[in-house]
Amino acid sequence: MSTKTELLALLGQQEGRYASGQELANALGVSRNAIWKAVKSLQEQGYPIESLPSTGYRLKQKADILTKEAIQESLCQPMKLHLLDKVDSTNNYAKRLQDLSLPQLIVSEEQTAGRGRLGRNFYSPAGKGIYMTLAFRPQLALDQAMLVTTMTAVAICRAFEATTGLHPKIKWVNDIYLNEKKVCGILTEAETNFETGQIQKIIVGIGINCFEDDAMPEEIREVATFIDQPQKAFERSALIAAIANEFFAMLADFDRTRIIRDYRARSFLLGEQILIFNPAIARAIGRPESRLSEGIRARAIDIDESGGLVVEYLEGRKSRQMETLTTGEVSIRKIY
Numbered sequence: 001m002s003t004k005t006e007l008l009a010l011l012g013q014q015e016g017r018y019a020s021g022q023e024l025a026n027a028l029g030v031s032r033n034a035i036w037k038a039v040k041s042l043q044e045q046g047y048p049i050e051s052l053p054s055t056g057y058r059l060k061q062k063a064d065i066l067t068k069e070a071i072q073e074s075l076c077q078p079m080k081l082h083l084l085d086k087v088d089s090t091n092n093y094a095k096r097l098q099d100l101s102l103p104q105l106i107v108s109e110e111q112t113a114g115r116g117r118l119g120r121n122f123y124s125p126a127g128k129g130i131y132m133t134l135a136f137r138p139q140l141a142l143d144q145a146m147l148v149t150t151m152t153a154v155a156i157c158r159a160f161e162a163t164t165g166l167h168p169k170i171k172w173v174n175d176i177y178l179n180e181k182k183v184c185g186i187l188t189e190a191e192t193n194f195e196t197g198q199i200q201k202i203i204v205g206i207g208i209n210c211f212e213d214d215a216m217p218e219e220i221r222e223v224a225t226f227i228d229q230p231q232k233a234f235e236r237s238a239l240i241a242a243i244a245n246e247f248f249a250m251l252a253d254f255d256r257t258r259i260i261r262d263y264r265a266r267s268f269l270l271g272e273q274i275l276i277f278n279p280a281i282a283r284a285i286g287r288p289e290s291r292l293s294e295g296i297r298a299r300a301i302d303i304d305e306s307g308g309l310v311v312e313y314l315e316g317r318k319s320r321q322m323e324t325l326t327t328g329e330v331s332i333r334k335i336y
Contacts, residue, residue, distance in 0.1 A: 004085050012063060021056060070235070082107065085108070088111065089114055090133035091189060094133045095191070100135065108124075125216075130236050132244075133203055137200065138199050149173060156168075157176065171334070177225075186205065204247070211226055211228070270300050273335040278331070282294070287316065
């Protein structure tokens with residue numbers, strides 16, 4: 001654990017009381033200068049730490065602080081936990097790991113280059129969200145591995161329900177929504193041995209908007225939301241552990257029928273009109289080149305046994321025809 005993380009945890013235990021730099025340095029086994037540097041860095045990240053000359057430091061208000069101890073004590077199976085202050089991307093960090101004798105859980109307070117599907121950026125400010133990756137060596141058939149994102153979405157919803165009392169919905173294929181806005185995204189990646197054709201590593205990145213951030217860009221704020229009114233006492237450490245527990249429990253007892261059933265039950269697209277964004281599909285329905293980027297009207301009908309979205313087209317050459325979409329480069333938007 002870094003000095004910053006340990007310092008945050010220690011200040012949180014003081015319950016608003018000032019602690020001197022020397023007291024904190026002694027407790028953490030570092031120099032007073034190291035404490036000063038850690039405080040400055042945490043203040044720059046937005047943590048409400050107040051400093052008073054000749055008195056010390058305190059947290060002005062309760063902060064949700066991530067610690068290894070809080071996460072580990074709630075994990076139900078052995079896994080290697082990496083808790084970071086800052087990283088480019090937890091998925092990138094996972095790619096650099098070689099030892100997968102145990103599942104790996106990577107968590108960071110901040111990402112500087114968080115990524116979403118289709119190469120999009122994922123806004124990841126310090127202390128405002130959950131940025132985590134699960135990495136493991138799969139014991140899955142290829143057709144089962146194709147359902148990992150689907151399974152992850154169900155696991156996240158179950159964890160939300162258990163730890164926050166909220167009931168999020170799934171937007172195919174990899175987004176979790178609260179009150180019609182995105183609260184969580186999933187990015188699944190795999191490393192394959194080209195000689196054997198076997199998947200050697202699966203990396204599942206999860207980003208969750210937990211607390212409101214005044215610095216969030218306006219274009220993101222229009223489509224994103226936060227866990228701002230949980231119905232239960234909510235801490236990020238508990239939600240992280242709950243997601244990992246649900247995920248690996250489902251993985252150990254892989255049940256395709258139940259995964260698809262639960263995914264369907266939590267979908268907020270089925271039966272609704274949607275827009276499909278994909279140039280190849282736009283060409284197939286007869287769109288001119290100048291309109292390939294426009295959405296194609298369709299209705300979401302079902303989720304098939306492979307996690308594909310069954311749609312009925314409502315325009316163009318394919319009007320009234322049904323087709324199953326796989327993840328690929330397809331993007332979906334609900335029509336309100």
